[in-house]
Amino acid sequence: MPTDSPALLVADLRKRYGDRDVVTGLSLRAERGELTAVLGPNGAGKTTTIECCEGLRRPDGGRVAVLGLDRSAPENAPELRRRVGVMLQEGGLPLSPRAVDVLEHVARLHDRPGAAAPLLERLGLTAVARTRVRHLSGGQRQRLALACAIVGEPELVFLDEPTAGLDPQARLAVWDLVRSLREAGTSIVLTTHLMTEAEDLADRVVVVDRGSVVAAGTPDELRGTPHVRVVVPPGATAAAVAADLGSALAAHPRLVTAVEGGDVLVRHGDGGDLDTADLALVATALTRAGHRAAQVALARPTLEDAFLALTGRELRREAA
Numbered sequence: 004m005p006t007d008s009p010a011l012l013v014a015d016l017r018k019r020y021g022d023r024d025v026v027t028g029l030s031l032r033a034e035r036g037e038l039t040a041v042l043g044p045n046g047a048g049k050t051t052t053i054e055c056c057e058g059l060r061r062p063d064g065g066r067v068a069v070l071g072l073d074r075s076a077p078e079n080a081p082e083l084r085r086r087v088g089v090m091l092q093e094g095g096l097p098l099s100p101r102a103v104d105v106l107e108h109v110a111r112l113h114d115r116p117g118a119a120a121p122l123l124e125r126l127g128l129t130a131v132a133r134t135r136v137r138h139l140s141g142g143q144r145q146r147l148a149l150a151c152a153i154v155g156e157p158e159l160v161f162l163d164e165p166t167a168g169l170d171p172q173a174r175l176a177v178w179d180l181v182r183s184l185r186e187a188g189t190s191i192v193l194t195t196h197l198m199t200e201a202e203d204l205a206d207r208v209v210v211v212d213r214g215s216v217v218a219a220g221t222p223d224e225l226r227g228t229p230h231v232r233v234v235v236p237p238g239a240t241a242a243a244v245a246a247d248l249g250s251a252l253a254a255h256p257r258l259v260t261a262v263e264g265g266d267v268l269v270r271h272g273d274g275g276d277l278d279t280a281d282l283a284l285v286a287t288a289l290t291r292a293g294h295r296a297a298q299v300a301l302a303r304p305t306l307e308d309a310f311l312a313l314t315g316r317e318l319r320r321e322a323a
């Protein structure tokens with residue numbers, strides 16, 4: 004069995020529902036011991052992709068290798084069930100048993116499970132441990148589903164939108180747990196449409212839009228470098244301010260001016276970081292060009308900005 008294989012390798016994955024192509028040649032790689040976030044708007048195909056990786060859906064094309072094992076080979080299924088944890092978006096929990104019984108049942112399916120009680124405590128579920136699943140709130144069920152995914156101490160865990168619908172306190176508890184799993188060396192593949200979740204937790208982010216990967220890298224790589232953002236004052240147009248600023252900065256050819264999203268951005272032509280000295284240069288140039296009312300700031304692009312730049316659409320919008 005290969006030991007240097009990545010936690011997950013997806014190559015040219017394709018899936019259609021009826022006559023609709025939902026995953027259209029998607030390839031990604033998640034390294035062992037890392038947290039890989041699959042980030043994309045609602046409907047981008049994240050769940051479909053992850054369910055193909057979990058063995059819950061049969062792809063129409065492409066290959067999936069999990070921990071170096073071919074996902075489509077039936078003989079690998081028992082081993083993958085032991086070594087991989089899965090948290091489904093809808094929970095997939097039986098409704099009649101009590102929460103603790105579900106968790107202990109799942110734990111017994113694994114070779115070396117962790118203890119149920121500390122996990123319930125960590126996820127704020129101790130008080131409802133003896134409550135039947137059907138009487139748990141949506142957020143409590145979701146946390147129980149997370150507990151079930153990790154109680155077997157799997158090498159790789161798939162978390163499909165683990166914090167969707169949770170209140171801020173429960174969300175922080177889940178993030179905390181996910182961080183400590185990652186620190187303990189578990190490989191994690193997490194889908195999310197929350198930019199902050201990807202930004203704060205992930206070693207690497209795979210950005211998915213309309214069924215394929217549009218970018219992949221560390222959060223820093225995807226965000227790009229700090230730039231100076233000029234908010235155009237009322238009565239002026241971004242194009243006019245950019246043109247005036249470009250002329251005023253002509254003595255500094257490394258500073259490149261462009262219009263983006265209604266603002267004027269100044270970047271390093273060679274891709275380097277801008278600093279406060281560059282900010283001062285831009286502010287002085289704006290004053291010289293007669294745009295004294297413009298607001299200038301050193302800005303670090305967010306993943307939201309990166310997504311907008313890549314797709315021309317906002318992350319929080321439904322995929323068309």
Ligand SMILES: Nc1ncnc2c1ncn2[C@@H]1O[C@H](COP(=O)(O)OP(=O)(O)OP(=O)(O)O)[C@@H](O)[C@H]1O
Pocket residue numbers: 020025043044045046047048049050051052196
């Ligand atoms: N079983 C199904 N039958 C038909 N269409 C489906 C099915 N499951 C998903 N779809 C459609 O496929 C597209 C991708 O859905 P998917 O759930 O994979 O996206 P997603 O990125 O996970 O979105 P979300 O963040 O909302 O969960 C959506 O348009 C969805 O309506």
